[in-house]
Amino acid sequence: MNILIVEDDENKRTRIVSFLKERFEAPAIITAKSLQSGLRLIIEGGVELVILDMTMPTFDIGVDEDGGRLQAYAGREILNQMDRRDIVVPVIVVTQFDEFGVSPDILTLQELDLQLQEAYPEIYAGAVYYNVSEEGWKESLLKLIAYVDKPAR
């Protein structure tokens, strides 16, 4: 399976990659560190599963790039853009936050999950709450991967 992980947090990205390599035989994993680099890879095609963070900078941060706007709902924006371009690839959101945005535009993870389910039923598979001190996220991620990997989808 060709998996794209769009995640700006290095630790989280590394842990997700290691976990997937542990659990799947030779998964083809590519990573992106921002909304735009993630979106570009999705548009290029060939991705079979997208694992998305929710809050990310617009561009990859680097020596000459400060990342542009930090977008509280960057993950939602990627889903939006996929929907807009009719790209049908399953998406799992893995986030370490259970609340997003700033007042008055605050959403809890549950609210956001519901919103995404309603808005993108074709591609949005679900959200995983990532917590480094707990192992639960791994189980949840596996379940969602198993769900999207079903031939019916």
Add this chain to the structure above:
Amino acid sequence: MKNKKRDSSSRQALLHYQAAIKNTSKPFTLISEKRSSGSSSHYSELLRAIKITPHVRRYALPSDFPSTLKQLELGVRFNTISVDREFKWAFAYLQPYATKLASFAALSQRFHRAVLGEDHSNARNTLEALEKEFGQSLWLIKNKIAYFQMSAGFEAQKLYTAEIIQESVKDGIIPYIAYYVSIRNEPAITAFRFNSIFNEHIKSLDLPEGALTYIRHHILPEAGLSLYDIADILSYEFSVSVIDYFEALLSMARRVISSGFSEMIPSVLSGLKALEPKVNDRRISLILAGLGSKPPRNESADNEIAELLEHFLKGQYKEAMSVAYEKLRLAPDSSDLMEIAARSEAICSDGLVITENHLLRKIVLMMKSVISKDDSTEESRAELTKLALNFHTAPWADAIQGLLDREFDSHPLELRNERIQYSAYGIPYICSLRLISLPDSVTRQSYARILDSLTVNNLGVLYGKAIASEEINDIQLQSLVWEEREIIEIQIALQSKDISKTLIHAQELMKSPLGYYQHLAVKILSNCFLHLGHMDECVSFIASAFLDNRRLRHILPIATAVKALDKPTRKKMSNNLSVPIIFDMYSRFIDHRYDIIRTYTYEDFLFANTIRRPSQLNTIFDKFDLRKVIYFLRYVCVESVMDVSTEFKGSQDIAQERLAVCRLLIDLDADNLETYQNEIKDINRRLMIQRRMRQIEQSKIHVDIESIKRTVQKTVKESFLRYLIFLENKDSIDNMVSMILDILKNSGHTEDQYLIVKVPTEKMRDIFNSMIAELRDQYVSSTEHGLDGYLSVRIRHGTLSGQIRRPLEAMNLVTARDRVTGEYKRNDYWADRIETDNEETRESLASRLASFSREFDELIRMMITDWIQVKKDEKGKGLFDFSFQNLPIFEIEQTITLETSFEEFIDHVFKEFGMVLEKNLQKIRWVIRNDAKSWFSTIMDSLQSYVDQLQGVSNRREITNAIRAAHTEVQVALDRIIEWFRLSKSTSNEPFNIEDAIKISEQSVGALPRGFRADIEINDKGLEFDGRFLMGFVDIFFIIFENILRHSSIVGPPTAKVKVTRNGKLVHFYIDNETGEGVQNDSARNRIASIKAAMTEGKYLKSVTKEGGTGFHKIRKILSHDLGFEPKMDFDFIDERFFVEFTVPIKGNGR
């Protein structure tokens, strides 16, 4: 016979209630039951029975005309009953007061007229008469506050309000209402702002819903009341005063009619009919007439309005204006005269001289501004809204509100508009213009019958009848201006819901040369397109109308149109340039709900035209309306919209595209040349600052080789020449030494004796080693030009710590060390913020975060003391390893020949040192990437685990999210720091603006979460210094700003005032800041004195590589060495502030 029967039934009912009240031990309960379930047709008898039973009356009925404010306060009140019963109860209760109410109606009209004409003595006398006759009422309080504010100003109204609050029941509803009415009247507050303040506050009141509705009714009356709300308002108002009850009754009657609660109309009609003959309040007569009852008695003012309207409809605007002002002198509250005057003035104000400057005139001028949508529209709208709110009991206030609602109504096709209709029923004059505010042809025709009651039957009256769809002979309407005939057609079409026909007539009306009629046509046309689903035309029309006159945005159906533009429609219309424009209008004027769709429509439009970037429009812009292209480029193609496109590689690419867009705009829109030039300047400046900041970040590892070369010319060159002599004679010396050694050995001499002959070769080695040592020390340790000095200033002195700590400070996760104890302070921010009943949890978190701060800072300290240090011997610490063992001494020595020049030797040595430095930098990057990042992660994970285990904290997610966000940011900060450890790239010599240097330092300090600001004042904005001095100035200001942040100890964000004064070739810098309590103590003063003394004695260089402290020695060194200025420098406390000043000359490429 019927009356007799009724009298008998009434008498019986009275006797029955009298007996029941007398015989019960719970009269209140009994009355309450009779009110809610007894016969409502006998409410009058029940009330009479209460009144004639004094001991019951005292607590079952309110004081009708309260003589004190305490009496006015709500007493015991009955539960709210059905709205029908509440109306009947109100009519029954107020009927006996009809004569008094007639007197009130006359006096209140006199007061409102006096206010409009600013006839102050009359207004004051009338208020006194009202108070004398009717005692206290909320009507009186509200009008007095508004009047005092208008006539005597802020202090007078506040004084009166304070008296009300003092003399009222403490914490009662009356003082509460007075308090907010007073705020509502304050000159500095707008109605919009008041709305938000009051609505925010009322949420916190713990009162029953009915009480809240009642309070709102007095402070911020609203449309959209339910029947329950109406019943509550009447129920509460019963307990206050006869005057307030009467006013509420009329207001609620209007609400019932305007909201279309038809089931309530019969009760209201019958009650008002009974009240009307005695009260003689024309408002009642007109409500009745509006409900199809008999037309009111004709008054001369009505005829005058009809005559005036005729002038207007015939296009005789000047006559209309002069007649209107003449009539208004006699009947200043005739709002129709005001409106016709305003409409006429909106069309043609030439040559009219009005000498009056009273409120009435001001209102007409503001109405005119609102109607004509001129430059003052917004201001006039705000002022009129406030006026209408503060005098909302006055009929002319209803007229103002009605006009505003009609003018800014973006749904003109819907004839039913509760607010407009409510206002129309409040105006006590008859006028054909009122018909447009009525909801359907039945109501309009009913009103047309009222027009028949007028003694005049002129064009104005015929116009009204025509609008009501009555058959009118066309010839009779021939003298109307053609635009008004189109309006009649539009109104008739709307009444028959024929939108296509409406559209045709609106298109005709659009041809009018008069803005007044065009605006009306724009409003109707855009809604017709929308209603008929002609989205392409609708959106194009809205965008064009807006670009013709931007103030028309108030009347355009932007929100409805945007909502109708769903995904498939947008897809179909992707080539329509007006689509992104209308989404931008929505974002700009309504809210940000569709911001993201705006960005998509931007990109869709480009793609539909097979271009990827907006600047590429330069080849095809002539395909579109130029005004739209300009708007699109100017407002839509901005960086925050363009960054949605995958076309751009990064934020700099987007900034460059915006520059290209601005350049294109200069060509297309020369009228705004200066705006675009300024934007180009701003973007270039931002890019330049970013570029310079990056340069500075990449220039932290620096050795001033040129300066070292100059320094070692004398000392090392002499050694080098000596070394060459030894080298030249090396073979002969070696031969001679071995010969002597042989002789000595053979002659039996001891080791000591032949040690003497070893001296020449060792000397040579010594010379070489001492040269390398000297060069090494200059390279790494020289406080003037060596590596360690730069490491100290640019990395160790606050910069590293600031960079890593900033994300944690932003989330309030770290605290500082206590100056006295040296212990880390407890974290009160999170301890106070978490929601828990357990104080131990709070304490535990406060101290855990303190220990986390210590662990975090210890890691930073370790990086500074163990890694970012120069190591010169085996025992030393530091990853910049320049100990002899690590230097390629042998390799260097091998390259020296007799032909080697001193310069070649030096260059070679520094090249080798550079390679050593590069290896060290690789190592340091490696340890930060692999060790530091992992260690920081570990302590943050550990903090996270601790927080995860906190029990009984309901808002734990807040701190969890804060830790996680900070964790990611710390990793990013460390990635950025890794890039610092690269060999400095040569910096540009391009001159720089001194303000930019200061801004770079300000941004480098960052200073979250407290914030930091530098206020810069420069007497010569064009002042520039030679590019090679940029780093030095940035370093100086960074040190000064960091000192302010760390040491000023003020509450709130610290600010540095930076004053730069150029005087010829000299530039004086004066930076000062406020100091907090306790900062200016003896210890601080002594310290400053000792730093100054050290500087005077020239000892400052010794402190350059030391960490901590104020950094003044470093500044001194930067000024004198890096910048090459011999500075005049001073710093000290003065009053409650601390200052630093220095003067430098302009050198090199500076100008």
